[in-house]
């Protein structure tokens with residue numbers, strides 16, 4: 001299953017300059033693991049030591065915050081779009 | 092100028108004073124750091140310098156993140172550049188205090204700003220910094236009041252503006268934005284959807300989003316509320332402040348303002364107890380506080396307090412930390428309590444606030460009823476917006492008698508207070 005991951009500007013340098021990556025996986029977790037395998041530097045930027053998302057990182061599946069879904073265990077479909085964004089905006 | 096650099100609040104990495112808001116190492120928020128080493132020492136001189144400044148937020152320019160100082164000559168009611176914000180009234184509210192069984196309550200009425208909310212403080216600072224950085228277009232994601240302010244500041248400074256709001260905002264807030272000739276975009280979704288969209292757009296456009304890429308500068312503007320409160324109390328700290336919380340920026344920066352002045356010797360004493368106020372229909376910070384959590388779980392807002400309807404608060408963890416370390420708290424109130432509190436404030440002080448001020452006043456009433464406030468405390472209630480912007484909240488709460496224009500009709504139709 002191929003999922004498009006949108007990479008925020010702040011992480012592009014650590015992702016070979018790419019704004020998007022196409023990855024396989026059945027859950028958000030699997031897609032992110034694939035992303036970290038491809039760009040090892042991203043792992044520590046996005047995740048804590050215990051593998052959960054850092055507290056200032058938001059991940060959206062088709063525009064919905066994954067915390068309203070099943071978190072990292074949320075299933076993804078072929079053609080889904082996953083967006084990683086900083087959480088510190090707004091107000 | 093004392094402004095020095097940007098720094099990550101989490102990992103302390105340093106960044107230049109540019110349009111940056113997030114640490115690319117750890118995704119933590121960036122904050123402005125100052126170097127006041129040149130000005131410490133002579134407190135009397137510092138106070139004189141502030142008091143000799145203009146009657147608006149630029150009197151605090153030494154504590155704001157502008158490389159070039161204030162944007163131009165201005166006073167409370169006159170300005171060569173932009174809309175002068177701040178220097179709003181601090182009103183002793185004895186009748187309100189009496190109703191709540193307290194002794195000393197003050198109302199900081201920040202509805203008395205150019206576009207009738209505290210947002211003019213943060214926008215003045217962000218937009219002035221945006222001009223220094225060479226931006227030609229300003230923008231924002233807004234729950235309403237920020238929209239009014241960004242559109243008005245764009246008009247005043249002749250800058251293009253793009254304002255993004257949830258499409259179902261109060262009509263008054265939409266009208267009071269569009270009139271300034273901004274590019275107004277209603278987004279189908281809630282504020283958190285608007286914010287996500289703008290965070291994505293921000294990466295693709297050369298615009299100054301005041302609360303995204305300019306957020307470190309924007310946030311500093313809220314410190315001026317603390318500076319004013321302290322100055323208006325005769326260079327003294329209050330014992331407690333009640334402050335509305337949406338993203339948590341205002342709440343945390345008011346405390347930062349008190350701390351900064353205390354560190355410089357301008358104020359003496361403990362940080363006031365900081366009480367955050369949220370609506371039950373959007374209370375991610377109050378819920379996390381009650382649960383003893385140090386991060387907030389996002390929520391889908393449903394409350395009449397639309398200006399506070401941020402379900403995913405950026406400064407949530409810092410707001411929780413502040414509430415705990417200051418001995419304050421974060422409470423939530425129902426929509427009915429909000430409506431009743433708008434009325435209570437209006438009837439006892441003559442100040443008509445929007446729903447956000449209803450939230451704040453209702454939390455004050457709740458704390459007083461719970462006996463959490465020592466009657467001898469000096470409490471400041473921070474009223475951040477104007478009642479005329481949320482008229483639906485008060486519709487139907489009183490009755491108007493319509494009579495024929497005759498004394499007889501008046502005598503027959505209107506019950507009068509008998510004076511003895």
Ligand SMILES: Cc1ncc(COP(=O)(O)O)c(C=O)c1O
Nearest residue numbers: 091337338339340341398475476
């Ligand atoms: C009237 C009013 N008060 C308070 C706030 C809270 O601001 P913050 O996001 O800084 O917590 C807002 C924010 O939109 C507002 O419009």
Ligand SMILES: [Zn+2]
Nearest residue numbers: 099102114117
């Ligand atoms: Zn950092």
